[in-house]
Amino acid sequence: MDALVEATARILVKEGFEKASTNHIAEIAGVSVGSLYQYFPSKEALVAAVIDRHNEEIMAIVRTALTEIADTPIDKAVRQLVTVAIDAHRINPKLHRVLAEQIPRTGQFRDVEAFNREIHTLVRAYLESRRKEMRKLDLDVATFICVSAIESVAHNTVLNHAETLSEKMVRTLVDETTRMVVGYLR
Amino acid sequence: MDALVEATARILVKEGFEKASTNHIAEIAGVSVGSLYQYFPSKEALVAAVIDRHNEEIMAIVRTALTEIADTPIDKAVRQLVTVAIDAHRINPKLHRVLAEQIPRTGQFRDVEAFNREIHTLVRAYLESRRKEMRKLDLDVATFICVSAIESVAHNTVLNHAETLSEKMVRTLVDETTRMVVGYLR
Amino acid sequence: MDALVEATARILVKEGFEKASTNHIAEIAGVSVGSLYQYFPSKEALVAAVIDRHNEEIMAIVRTALTEIADTPIDKAVRQLVTVAIDAHRINPKLHRVLAEQIPRTGQFRDVEAFNREIHTLVRAYLESRRKEMRKLDLDVATFICVSAIESVAHNTVLNHAETLSEKMVRTLVDETTRMVVGYLR
Amino acid sequence: MDALVEATARILVKEGFEKASTNHIAEIAGVSVGSLYQYFPSKEALVAAVIDRHNEEIMAIVRTALTEIADTPIDKAVRQLVTVAIDAHRINPKLHRVLAEQIPRTGQFRDVEAFNREIHTLVRAYLESRRKEMRKLDLDVATFICVSAIESVAHNTVLNHAETLSEKMVRTLVDETTRMVVGYLR
DNA sequence: AATGAATGAGGATTCATTCAT
DNA sequence: CATGAATGAATCCTCATTCAT
Numbered sequence: 001m002d003a004l005v006e007a008t009a010r011i012l013v014k015e016g017f018e019k020a021s022t023n024h025i026a027e028i029a030g031v032s033v034g035s036l037y038q039y040f041p042s043k044e045a046l047v048a049a050v051i052d053r054h055n056e057e058i059m060a061i062v063r064t065a066l067t068e069i070a071d072t073p074i075d076k077a078v079r080q081l082v083t084v085a086i087d088a089h090r091i092n093p094k095l096h097r098v099l100a101e102q103i104p105r106t107g108q109f110r111d112v113e114a115f116n117r118e119i120h121t122l123v124r125a126y127l128e129s130r131r132k133e134m135r136k137l138d139l140d141v142a143t144f145i146c147v148s149a150i151e152s153v154a155h156n157t158v159l160n161h162a163e164t165l166s167e168k169m170v171r172t173l174v175d176e177t178t179r180m181v182v183g184y185l186r
Numbered sequence: 187m188d189a190l191v192e193a194t195a196r197i198l199v200k201e202g203f204e205k206a207s208t209n210h211i212a213e214i215a216g217v218s219v220g221s222l223y224q225y226f227p228s229k230e231a232l233v234a235a236v237i238d239r240h241n242e243e244i245m246a247i248v249r250t251a252l253t254e255i256a257d258t259p260i261d262k263a264v265r266q267l268v269t270v271a272i273d274a275h276r277i278n279p280k281l282h283r284v285l286a287e288q289i290p291r292t293g294q295f296r297d298v299e300a301f302n303r304e305i306h307t308l309v310r311a312y313l314e315s316r317r318k319e320m321r322k323l324d325l326d327v328a329t330f331i332c333v334s335a336i337e338s339v340a341h342n343t344v345l346n347h348a349e350t351l352s353e354k355m356v357r358t359l360v361d362e363t364t365r366m367v368v369g370y371l372r
Numbered sequence: 373m374d375a376l377v378e379a380t381a382r383i384l385v386k387e388g389f390e391k392a393s394t395n396h397i398a399e400i401a402g403v404s405v406g407s408l409y410q411y412f413p414s415k416e417a418l419v420a421a422v423i424d425r426h427n428e429e430i431m432a433i434v435r436t437a438l439t440e441i442a443d444t445p446i447d448k449a450v451r452q453l454v455t456v457a458i459d460a461h462r463i464n465p466k467l468h469r470v471l472a473e474q475i476p477r478t479g480q481f482r483d484v485e486a487f488n489r490e491i492h493t494l495v496r497a498y499l500e501s502r503r504k505e506m507r508k509l510d511l512d513v514a515t516f517i518c519v520s521a522i523e524s525v526a527h528n529t530v531l532n533h534a535e536t537l538s539e540k541m542v543r544t545l546v547d548e549t550t551r552m553v554v555g556y557l558r
Numbered sequence: 559m560d561a562l563v564e565a566t567a568r569i570l571v572k573e574g575f576e577k578a579s580t581n582h583i584a585e586i587a588g589v590s591v592g593s594l595y596q597y598f599p600s601k602e603a604l605v606a607a608v609i610d611r612h613n614e615e616i617m618a619i620v621r622t623a624l625t626e627i628a629d630t631p632i633d634k635a636v637r638q639l640v641t642v643a644i645d646a647h648r649i650n651p652k653l654h655r656v657l658a659e660q661i662p663r664t665g666q667f668r669d670v671e672a673f674n675r676e677i678h679t680l681v682r683a684y685l686e687s688r689r690k691e692m693r694k695l696d697l698d699v700a701t702f703i704c705v706s707a708i709e710s711v712a713h714n715t716v717l718n719h720a721e722t723l724s725e726k727m728v729r730t731l732v733d734e735t736t737r738m739v740v741g742y743l744r
Numbered sequence: 745a746a747t748g749a750a751t752g753a754g755g756a757t758t759c760a761t762t763c764a765t
Numbered sequence: 766c767a768t769g770a771a772t773g774a775a776t777c778c779t780c781a782t783t784c785a786t
Contacts, residue, residue, distance in 0.1 A: 141359065153331055173327065180366060208761080220766090410746075415782090476661070513730055524707060
C-alpha cells in the first residue's frame, strides 16, 4: 500500500519519529494495523520504504542530470550537478532532515550505500569521459572528494538554512561550490 | 558521575543504541538506576552528555589546531585543518558512527549547532586574518563551503572506509582536499 | 473439506499447535481462509475435527477388536485388548502426542468423554458376558480400573518410549499388562 | 513473587487458560506487569512455575509416602501408594484438570518427565527391597506398569468423577486397585 | 462456492522513571 | 546519597474472523 508509505512520511515530518507507531501510521493511512502488516513485515521495513522512496526521488533527479551532462564540458556540468544536488535535497527538506536526524539506522542502511555507490559510479564515468579537460588525477579519489563536497554543501545548505534560503543565496552557493570543484579538477 | 557517560559510550559502541537502556547503563557503570537519575534528569540528557563529550574532544583538537595555525600561510594551514579533521573523526570512529547513525536526535541537537557555529567563527576569523593571500570573496560563504567540504571528506573517509584506511590513502586524501580548498580560496 | 482436516493434522504434527493458524492451514490445504470458514465455523471446530478423526480411527480398531473378542475367554481377550490399545496409540503417535500435550481442550472435550463412555460400555458388556470366568466383582469398577490400566500403559508406552520401542519390549509389556489385568479379574 | 504464582493458579482454575493474560495475572496478584517480568522472564515461565509448584506438592506427598512405606510389606504398601496417589490428585483437582487439559505444554515439559523419573526410581527401589515377597519379574517393567496403572486410576478417578466422589467409592477403588497391583506383583 | 484483503481486539513485553527505604 | 523494586504507559505484532467481489 502506497498510502502507508505516504502516511509514514507525513507523520515523520509532522510529528516526528517518536509518534510514528504502527497503529498511528495505519490510522493516518486509513487502514487497520493488520493491513499494514499485510504489506510490510515490520515497522522497520515500512520506514525503510520511506527512505527508499525518498532516495529514489533524489536518485531520479541525479540520474537524469548525469545523463544530460554527458556531453557537457566540466564547468557547466559541475554547475549543473551542484544545482541538482541542492534541488534534490529541497524535494522534501523536512523529511530529509527527519530521515537524517531521527531515524535510528539499522539493517536497511545497506540501501543508502547502494545509492552512494551508484552516484560514485556515475560521476566517475562522467569524469573519465572528460579526462582531457582535467589535470592528471586519481579518478576514484577525485570522485570521492567532489561528491563529498557537493553533497555536503547541498545537505548543510538545506538542513541548516532551512526555510530562510533566498534564491540569490542559492545561486551564490552554486557559483562558489562550482568554482571550488572545477578549480580542483582542472 | 563520569562513569555513567563512559558506560553509555561503551554500550553505544559495543551493543548499539537499542541496548542502551538506563538499567543496563547503570549496571555497566556499577551504580544503580536511581543514582543515574541523581546525575542526569533523563536518558536523553545522558546521551547528550556522551555526544557533548565526544564533540568536546573533537573541538579540543580543532581549537588547538586553529590556534597553532594563526600565523601560518593558507596552504599549510588548510593542510593542517584537513589533517586535524580526519584525526578528530578517528578519535573514536565507532562511537562517531553510532552517534551519527543510530541516535535519534532531539532537543540537545542545539548543542551540535553550537559546535558548528564555533568552528565557523574560528575558521572565519582565520580566513579574515589571511585575506590578503586570498582572492576577493564572501567570507561567510567561503567558510561555509570550506568547512562543509573538509568535514564531509573527513566524515566519509572515516565512516565508509572504516578500518581499511592505509596511511598512504589518508595522505592522498589530505593532499587532494587541501589542493581543492586552497585552490578555491586563492 | 477433508483436505483441511488433513492439513491441520499435518501442521500439528510437523510444526506444532502454535503454527496452526487458520491462514496457514488453509494455505497448506490449498484453499483460501474463506473456504475454511465455509466448512468449519471456527478454528476450534477444525481442531475438534482432527481430534474426532483420530479418535474415530482408534475407536474403529477398538470396536473391531471388541467384536472379535466376543466369544473369546478372558485371558486371550485381555491380551488382544492390550495389543490393540498399543496398536491404536501407534497409528499416529506424533499426532497423538500433540493432541495430548499441546491442544488446549475446551468445548469439544465432550466428544472425548463420549469415546470413553463407549469404550466403557463395550468393555463392560464383554466382561458381563464372561462373568462366570471371573470372581465376583463390581462390573463398573472393574471396567473402570481395567480400561484405565490398559489405556495408561499403552499411552505411556507410546508417548514416553517414542520411537525406541522394540517389538520384544512391546511383547513383554503386553504379557505383563495382560497378566495384571487377568489376574485381577479372576 | 509467590503472589504471582498464586494469582496465576487462581486464574487458571477460575477463568481458564485463555483469560490468563500477563496483565490480568499481575492485576490479580496486586502488582504491575513490570513486576511480573522482574521475577519471571516470560508468561511461559510463570505457568511453568505453577506447574512446578503443583508437581512439587504432589511429589512431597508421594515422597513422604514412599519413605514411610520402606519397611512395609507389599500389600499394605501398595494400598498406601494408591491412597496417596488419589490424595495427591485431590490436592487441587481443578488446577490439576486445567494443567492437564488446557495448558499447551512446551519447553518446560522436561520437568514433568523429571518427576516421572523420580517416581519411577523411588518405586523401583522399594520394589527391589521387597523382591523376596514377589515373583520373579523385570523390575523396570513392573515399576512402569504399576506406576502407570496407579497413576491413571487416580487421575481418572479425580478428573472424571470430579466432585461426585463419595468416600465409599474411593475406598472401593483403592481396594480394587490395590488388589490388582498386589496380585500382579506376587 | 471460492477468494483473500481487510479488520481490530488483544496480548506479550519493554523500559524510562519514581520513590520508599 | 544510594538503592533497586515497582510502576504502567506504550509498542509491536498476531491471528481468528468477516465480507465484498
